[in-house]
Amino acid sequence: MLNTAIVDPWSEIRREFENEICSIGIPKKFHKGELVFEEGRPYTGFFEIISGIFKVFSLNTDGKEAILKVFSPGELIATHPIFQPKEPCIYPGFCEALKDGELIYYPKKEFISFLKGNNQALFLFSYATVEHLNYFRKKMMENLFLSVKDRIITFLIESGADQGFVSLPVTKYQLASLLGTTPESVSRAFRFLTEEHIVEERNASYHILQKSPLN
Structure with a gap:
């Protein structure tokens, strides 16, 4: 039976599927000012922050930056494109390290295979992704009102x-x-x-x- 009273779905995935998650994740280190991914580039997977601070942002045609979110340790970056059925799937923004830090990279192909074989993990990860999208909707409304x-x-x-x-x-x-x-x-x-x-x-x-x- 699926648990609908979830405080932190990603922590729950890590706890229940520790071996699988560790076998998929690839640690990557980034220095301050280094780009993790670029807007419009092919989407290859998402990231978990272990240390450091990262920002996700967009640029307009004049090169003006609009920061969408600042991410801290424990958070996930760029999860929702993993569910995009159409190809090519792309990153919807830029991600840059604001401080030196470490990320764990989860390749799309391998992580999707893991989700297909684990209904509980699929439910939890879907929940985490919806919460992520709800955050951006909430922020948009806050900035408006x-x-x-x-x-x-x-x-x-x-x-x-x-x-x-x-x-x-x-x-x-x-x-x-x-x-x-x-x-x-x-x-x-x-x-x-x-x-x-x-x-x-x-x-x-x-x-x-x-x-x-x-x-």
């Missing part, structure tokens, strides 16, 4: 700043791209949040003092 201050609070909570002081994993310029606004708006919002004692700053680290929604 929330104030910059609210978006910053949400980002800080996701980074753990409601539990203690955390450093930003990206620059404020990159954060502006991620939040769909300008660096000037981000600077003004941070200034407001600290002056109003909603967020405390200490040595370029931040801690949320108030988590209630802002106006």
Whole structure:
């Protein structure tokens, strides 16, 4: 019977199918600024972050960057194209290392063969992929309807700043791209949040003092 009360489907896959996952995964190290994959290139598989920080982004025709998500250890990158039936299947964006780190690469062909032979793993991985896509939908809605201050609070909570002081994993310029606004708006919002004692700053680290929604 499939378990529908899943907290972390990928961790569950790793726990239940440890030998199979270890036999498929290929460790790869990346240096800061190095590209993991490029938008439009043939899709060959997805990645699990072991260490480091990575960003996924797109470029417009003028070369302007729009950051789609910043990924941390334990997260998966580029899972959903594995279910695309049409060929050629391509990577939908760029991925770059923001810090030196290690990824585990799971080749598409081998991982699909594993899923076909394990219904529980297929269910769990499908669940993880849907959650991943829901995250992007949620972020799109937040960028459309929330104030910059609210978006910053949400980002800080996701980074753990409601539990203690955390450093930003990206620059404020990159954060502006991620939040769909300008660096000037981000600077003004941070200034407001600290002056109003909603967020405390200490040595370029931040801690949320108030988590209630802002106006």
